[in-house]
Amino acid sequence: MQLHHDRQCGVTLIELIVTVSIIGILLTVGAPSFAEIQQNAVRRSALNDYWHAIFLARNEAIKRNGVVSMCKSSTGISCDNSADTWSKGWIVFENIDRDEPAQRDTNEPVLRRYNAGDDISIRSNRNTFTFRPITQGAVNGTIVFCDQRGSRTARAIIISHTGRPRQSSTDASNRPLICPTTVT
Numbered sequence: 001m002q003l004h005h006d007r008q009c010g011v012t013l014i015e016l017i018v019t020v021s022i023i024g025i026l027l028t029v030g031a032p033s034f035a036e037i038q039q040n041a042v043r044r045s046a047l048n049d050y051w052h053a054i055f056l057a058r059n060e061a062i063k064r065n066g067v068v069s070m071c072k073s074s075t076g077i078s079c080d081n082s083a084d085t086w087s088k089g090w091i092v093f094e095n096i097d098r099d100e101p102a103q104r105d106t107n108e109p110v111l112r113r114y115n116a117g118d119d120i121s122i123r124s125n126r127n128t129f130t131f132r133p134i135t136q137g138a139v140n141g142t143i144v145f146c147d148q149r150g151s152r153t154a155r156a157i158i159i160s161h162t163g164r165p166r167q168s169s170t171d172a173s174n175r176p177l178i179c180p181t182t183v184t
Contacts, residue, residue: 046122
């Protein structure tokens with residue numbers, strides 16, 4: 001025996017309104033968290049690139065038994081020490097003539113080029129960093145990474161005289177990091 005049901009299946013208007021309301025609440029709560037995760041990832045990526053550049057420069061100075069330098073570079077070819085920010089990029093190169101501040105000459109090989117990501121500001125108290133195989137390992141300094149959230153989420157890499165970097169949410173004197181008011 002076959003039973004026929006003429007009843008239609010579906011959702012009521014009340015069920016639909018409740019479902020849409022719950023989705024709206026979840027998106028309202030979750031969207032800012034997602035934006036924060038994305039901003040952290042952009043800042044972390046730039047921080048990691050710089051971190052790896054420091055280790056590359058340190059290791060190459062030891063391996064080559066010579067001087068290896070890092071400098072600001074928007075072209076990936078030459079140093080731009082007049083620029084006020086590392087945010088356009090930087091290069092690691094063998095500094096054969098050991099000049100200070102480091103300037104890449106045409107006979108000095110570029111070991112690696114780096115481009116900073118958009119929406120991140122990278123500033124330092126040094127125009128160049130120079131790594132040596134012995135004695136004093138490097139010029140110390142602090143590199144600060146900021147985004148549009150400002151100083152509260154800033155991170156820094158602090159390089160010691162031996163060339164060893166460490167990451168921090170404060171400067172070398174344990175003071176809060178300072179970011180520019182606008183990030184380009």
